[in-house]
Amino acid sequence: MNQVNQTKIAARKLPLQRRQFMEVIGGVTAGLAFSELAMMRGLPRVSAAEATLEHNTVRFSDDIEPLVRLLEDTPRERVVQAFADKIRSGTSYREVLTALLLAGVRNVQPRPSVGFKFHAVLVVNSAHLASLGSPDEDRWLPIFWALDYFKSAQSQDVKEGDWTMAAVDESAVPPPHMAKRSFEEAMQKWDVEAADVAIAGYVRSAGANEVFESMARYGCRDFRSIGHKAIYVANGFRTLQCIGWRYAEPVLRSLTYALLNHTGEPNPSTSDLAADRAGRVTEELILELGSSWNEGKIDHQAAIQHLQTLRQATPEDAVRETAKLIQSGIHPQSISDALFLSAGEMVMQQPAIVALHSATSTNALQYAYRIASSDQNRLRLLLQNAAFIPHFRQAMDSRGKVGDSQINELASESVGEDSVNVEQIFDSVGKDRSVAATATFQYLETNGRAEDLIHAARQLTFLKGNDSHDYKYSSAALEDYYAVSPELRNRYLAAATYLLPGKNDRNNSLVNRVREALA
Structure with missing residues (x-):
């Protein structure tokens, strides 16, 4: 494994308060009092659309290496200010996103589990999706959150041995005509060292779609790390679609290493x-x-x-x-x-x-x-x-009590002229989740705009989210609403309120730190 790394160191119904529907296009933001987000408007809008390293450490291209090193070397308490300054001087959204992903794969080991501290990598696409779904002036906040979160994960990795991805063993990289076969054979055998050099050759000789097919296959083959292997496949490739395939090799070396994780077990190929x-x-x-x-x-x-x-x-x-x-x-x-x-x-x-x-x-x-x-x-x-x-x-x-609520039994209350609105829903989230779910289903079934509810949920995640899972879950659930058939999707979004942030939750500490950096 020396080519891959080095060790350097039930639902209870309550009466719903009746109010007239608000004019939600502008009223959701005002009603939920999201004025804190105005602080982001001091930065450029994001449209929708040569430090030395040890010789055996993987190095990135000269255009991005200095920004990655800035993220790696800046103390956590200064990273928000440092990147605010870089953005003001012209560093783009895509460049910051690239540095985030590459710093994560170089500095954070996806073991003993693909989860835990490695969420610094897994959450990059979730933060990106949150940015894509936001107004131009709000898109930087998830990225600042991810920058801060990387520093936390980097610190944890240092405590656990300070792993760093090594440079690939070029002498062992298979030739182009053998790379795919070598990769598949190594993956079938769960051979970490052979797979590391094979994926380098494969990435250099095949297109993104072909490599994705292979990675998707191995990302779903086993249930370990509670699904994080499949998550890394999807999130890694989705981020590469934004930053560019030329950065794929270190990302997919990290991904390959993660997919072969079977910590504490015998080799799955012979068991x-x-x-x-x-x-x-x-x-x-x-x-x-x-x-x-x-x-x-x-x-x-x-x-x-x-x-x-x-x-x-x-x-x-x-x-x-x-x-x-x-x-x-x-x-x-x-x-x-x-x-x-x-x-x-x-x-x-x-x-x-x-x-x-x-x-x-x-x-x-x-x-x-x-x-x-x-x-x-x-x-x-x-x-x-x-x-x-x-x-x-x-x-x-194995984790404790499991309730008996069934998603197909959610029912919309009979309503007259009055109905529930988005502000009420997110007020209920912090008080009684079953009430919030019922309110959400009622709102959607009576022609409430899902887009306004989703927009409110994203903004609350920006302001209230304290953990990578807040971003991972909200980005996944809000995206998947549209993947469910129209006749069933309202049930899915209603259930999501059990894990979405509420209006009355405390703001995360990053809000004040970003405000100070931009003052």
Whole structure:
């Protein structure tokens, strides 16, 4: 492994207060009192659209290396001010995003778990998605948050040994015509050293789409690190789409290292381990599903029935039952609906870390499913997503009480001329989550604008979010609202209020630090 790293050191209903709908286009922001965000307007708007290193440490291109080193070397208490100054002097949004990702992959080890401190890397795309969904003048705040969060993770990595990604062993990099095969063989054997040099050769000789197909396959094959492998595949490639493929090699070396993690276990290629069994069932079944697998009909009732199946199934049975549903003529969209609703329901039943990752993993797997071009790979991702749901349910059972709320039983109260509004919803979030979920479902079912609710949720995440999971979850859930069929998506967003920030939550400490930096 010396080529990869070096060690240098139930739902309770309460009466809802009735008010007239506000004019939400402008009223949401005013009603929720988000004037704190005005501080960001001192920076340029972001449109939608040669320090020395040790010789054996991976080095980036000269155009970005100095900015990465600035992030690495600036103390946490000064990093916000330092990057505010750089942005004022002309450093672009894309350059800052690139430095964030590259500093993370060089300085933070994705072990012993792909989670924990490695969220400094995983959260970069989530912060980017939050920025994309915001008005121009608000887009810097998630990026400042991610800069600060990197410094925290970097400090933790130093305490755990100060890992740094080493330069690739160029003498062992396979030639272009052998790179893909060498990579696949190394991944099948879980051979870390061989995979590290192989991915370097593969990235240099193949296009982004081809490499993504390979990474998506290995990101979904096993249930370890509560879904973070699949999350890293999706988030890593999505960030590369923004910053450019020329930065891919160090990112995908880090990703390869993460995908081969099986800490404390024997080699999965020569063992029969619970995390891998559903994947073996999937590999057998994708060979049996013909080319017409994507030609079925969308059936919302079938989605609800599959939701019920997934509540009781084992991971292996979930794969088999999903395959049967496809063979019966049900369109994969209805299966995706069942998977999203399952993740949302788990959030309602135990709004904590495991259920949160059921949602963010489903987001990642469904993204990969939509992007992949190979029929077999798309089926693999869909079936493995189904397998992950029971894995998460089993993990929830080990974490304490699991509620009995069911997402398909959410009901919109009968309303007259009065109705609930966005401000009431986020006021309820901090008091009673079941009330907030019911209010959200009522709001959406009575023609409330989902866009206004989503916009409010994003701004509250900027102001209240204290943890990488706040960004990861909100970015995933708010994006996935649009991936669920229209007839079912309101249930999904209503369930999300169990983990979204509330209006009355305390502001995070970064708000004041950014204000001071921009004063």
